[in-house]
Amino acid sequence: MATSSELGGGDLDTSEKEARIREFRRLCRERGERCTVQRRIILETVLDLDNHPSADQVFDAVADREPGIARTTVYRALDHLARLEVITKACHPGSAVRFDPRTGPHHHLVCLHCNEFVDLDHDAFDGLTIPDTSAYGFEVSDYRVHVRGMCRNCLEKTSKEESK
Numbered sequence: 737m738a739t740s741s742e743l744g745g746g747d748l749d750t751s752e753k754e755a756r757i758r759e760f761r762r763l764c765r766e767r768g769e770r771c772t773v774q775r776r777i778i779l780e781t782v783l784d785l786d787n788h789p790s791a792d793q794v795f796d797a798v799a800d801r802e803p804g805i806a807r808t809t810v811y812r813a814l815d816h817l818a819r820l821e822v823i824t825k826a827c828h829p830g831s832a833v834r835f836d837p838r839t840g841p842h843h844h845l846v847c848l849h850c851n852e853f854v855d856l857d858h859d860a861f862d863g864l865t866i867p868d869t870s871a872y873g874f875e876v877s878d879y880r881v882h883v884r885g886m887c888r889n890c891l892e893k894t895s896k897e898e899s900k
């Protein structure tokens with residue numbers, strides 16, 4: 737059963753967003769960290785964007801609401817929010833870190849041409865056995881499967897160019 741906290745960014749309704757922001761406030765209090773207005777606005781922005789934004793895309797969107805905000809403030813706040821686990825980092829080696837408002841288990845389709853990131857639900861991936869990595873001195877926190885390839889837009893572009 738998917739709980740509401742596992743929904744994707746674009747599917748978050750107002751009450752879910754408010755619940756996330758309350759959770760953020762609670763975690764800040766619990767850990768004795770400051771819950772600044774800017775951090776809250778940055779969290780709201782990530783919840784509003786449903787395209788797994790990069791830090792720069794979050795900065796562009798936040799700068800519309802908070803003119804004059806520094807890029808480093810946004811970067812630091814995103815790391816802070818990811819540490820609190822109110823958002824996650826959906827990394828793909830070789831491209832910029834992407835931030836994900838969806839914290840529950842899910843996977844991604846990654847386009848190698850335009851770096852598009854799309855949520856993928858697939859029960860068989862959720863049930864993968866995590867190997868014992870103690871020999872590597874490595875502690876697993878979670879995992880995501882990134883299925884790589886070409887998105888619909890890129891496929892259409894390629895087929896148009898080929899038919900020219």
Ligand SMILES: [Zn+2]
Pocket residue numbers: 847848849850851852886887888889890891
């Ligand atoms: Zn693409």
Ligand SMILES: [Zn+2]
Pocket residue numbers: 788826836838842843844854855
């Ligand atoms: Zn995702």
